Amino acid sequence: MSIYLDYNASAPVDLRVLDVIVEVYKNKIGNADSRTHNYGENARSVVENARKQVACLLNVSSDEVFFTSGATESNNIAIQGLKDYAESTGKKHIITTAIEHKAVLETVKYLNQEGFDVEIISPDRSGRVSADSILNKVHDDTLLVSVMHVNNETGIIQPVKEIGEYLDTKGVLFHIDATQSCGKLVDEIRDLKYNMLSFSAHKLMGPQGVGVLVLKKKKYKLPPVKGIMFGGQQEHGIRPGTIPVALVAGCGKACELAEREYKENTLKGHQIKIKILKELDSSGIEFSINGDPDYCVGSTLNICMPGVSSEALMITAKEYCGVSNGSACTSKNYAPSYVLAAMGIPVDQIECSIRISWGPDSDVTEVISNIHGFLNIAKQIRS
Template identity: 65%
Template sequence: MSIYLDYNASAPIEPRVLECMIDIYQNYIGNADSRTHDYGDQARNIVENARKQVASLLGITSSEVFFTSGATESNNIAIQGLEAYAKESGRNHIITSSIEHKAVLETVKAMQHRGFEVDIVDPESSGRVDAKKILEKVKDNTLLVSLMHVNNETGIIQPVQELGTALEERNVFFHVDATQSCGKLVDELRSLKYTMLSFSAHKLRGPQGIGVLVLRKKNYKYPPAKAIMYGGQQEHGIRPGTIPVALVGGCGKACQIAELEYQSNEKKLRSIKKKLLELLDKSGITYSCNGDQNYCLDNTLNLCLHGVSSEALMISTKRYCSLSNGSACTSKSYSPSYVLMAMNIPVENIENSIRISWGPETDLEQFQIEFTNLLNVAKRLAQ
């Protein structure tokens, strides 16, 4: 079996998270919103405990945590949910970047079709969006700036700290997609100023199908985001539908583990990246890294192996390494990566680029063996 190197698409579930979920599935059968019996109380206690675990990781209050089906839904609520307020206030201008996840880009474009004014800012060649270019777009009717914390294709960390402080001073809502950073850049997230934040549990070794929308209170009031679906009043009316207790419990457990282990995990992630670059340098292959590595997450590398087709390489090395050449949400499309294109990387280089992402439990010895095998194949393909 190949070594799994596609963590940015989905990380394998943590065994302790799975054990927690199995226990809930087997022993806690109630609906968390049933208030007439002990089974409902037990389920509700699990949900509220998970809410506290998420809050503890992020350094917020548990009342600011809302469970959703994942970051895609959370992003949609954060953006679409402001529509009524925008109409009431006359603030209908949204700013985002051209390298956002499709869950943000497509939602913003849908808002544009509904009459919203939209500015989409391109990144620099470094893969980072210039915060000044975002702030230059802010005007009196600006409602929202939405920016990811870490890009899912390149691993490049965006200037959310600088933007958060500036946007708070200008009274502009700030939404951060923290899907790739949650559980990794813990200290930075805890100090970050934002209005709303999204993440999916499965990117930090929790279960698929569960995520979080954070709504930060200001002067004891939530931001004016409303539900975009109709049903019950679960999650204080923000997200209707029966709460999936085991998934929520798994999300909370993943956050608890991340809080306890993120510092030691960072060292493991960094050691793998160091080994990866050492193997590249020894291989003699001509390569370049897409994005400024001074601002790159320790578990990701977007790599161009010059003269080596990424499609041919991935097909030829499936038995060694499982990786990708872009976001999983666009994997059925073989068009060049829109993220790398926005960075003005030549199309030829984009077609020769792969994304490698790993986790703290990635075995360093196995990684060295299998990535060496991949590089040997790459050398043959480049001839």
């Protein structure tokens, strides 16, 4: 039976999270912003409890946590929401990287058309953008630097700590897309300096359709971000619209579980990676790892198997594994991965590359058994 190994696209909902979501749907009816009856008050208490759970995981204040529909919306608010501030200060220079999620790249592309000066920095073959290559571009009119913590295709950890510490001394706003690191690199995130941080609940075994934008206060003031939609004053106007109470509760529960279990989850993730690599070594098939393994999270592996078309392999071996060859947001586009291309990997190697990603609930024995069958199919395709 096939096993799901595409957690970086969307992780399964933890059943304990699902129980919370169902309980809220069944028993906590009402709008969290209704103030005339107990139903609204009860719904609001669920939301505020979830806000505290998120804040606890990230070691921030509850009033710095804003709920959104997901990281895509959070990224858009964090970047587009600075337009008025940019116009008033004359700071319209933005720096980001060529391996960001499309939610960042397409947003800065839009701002470029609106008159902003956008610089996009590429990584080297390690999959890592050097801190100096970004910081050397910072100048007096730099408004924002936006860098993801962990790349969704390669699992490579970016130098956000070094970048954040430097930018903090320069007064330049720093946004981190922590979609692939939230709930995983918990200690690291807590130690980062940033102004804005985004993530989606469904990447850490929470529900789809809800995410978070963290706006960290400095001298008691939030970053100069404004909402990009018009409507009510929900989430203090940062994100208008009725708060999905059950989904928010699920997000909070996922964060609570991640905080409690991230150390054992990290250990298990690394153990699975070691066993997958041993299976690859013993299979006799030629392979290489895309990105520097020394800077990779323990739950992701992006590999190239020369002569094995990733498209053919995923279709032929779907009875064993559900894997991918790129970001889910571009899965309908059969062009080679823009992330691997930005790393300087040749097209023929990109077309033979796949991403394998797993999570805390992945069964080690089941993973290795299915990877074994998967690699047997790969060898048949190559021959």
